[in-house]
Amino acid sequence: MTEYERSRTMPAPPERVFDRAADIGRMDVWLPDALHVDAGDLPAVTVHEDRTDEDTSALLRARREQMRLEWGTRDKGGYTGWLQVAGIGGDTSEVTVHLSFFDAGHDPGEKAVSEALDTSLRRLEEQVRPPADRTGG
Secondary structure, eight states: OEEEEEEEEESSOHHHHHHHHHOGGGHHHHSOTTEEEEEOSTTEEEEEETTTTEEEEEEEEEEGGGTEEEEEESSSOOEEEEEEEEEOSTTOEEEEEEEEESSTTTOOOHHHHHHHHHHHHHHHHHHHSOGGGOTTO
């Protein structure tokens, strides 16, 4: 099993961060470019991965009372992950994303995962940043 984790501080209250992260219709805005989530009969979803051009059956659960998203593959048991939002005072939050790969075939490698996590957290921050603080719009 291989695990990865990244955290990032965001200039927004935890409720705003969680609501944006958990919005299935807008996940493509902050997820890695190569991943696309299609909601089925929740918690069932399909994840399309451009890298392999495959669709994977997965589960996605949003637990707003805990400010937590949890996901994982359904059929193959290849990976799981979670995103946790925590308020750290005022209008600031910390977001942590954790991925566990149980099947080496699902793990794209440390460099690719690290870049994807960093990019995803930056994109999520751009989505929750107050409009006056956004660069370029």
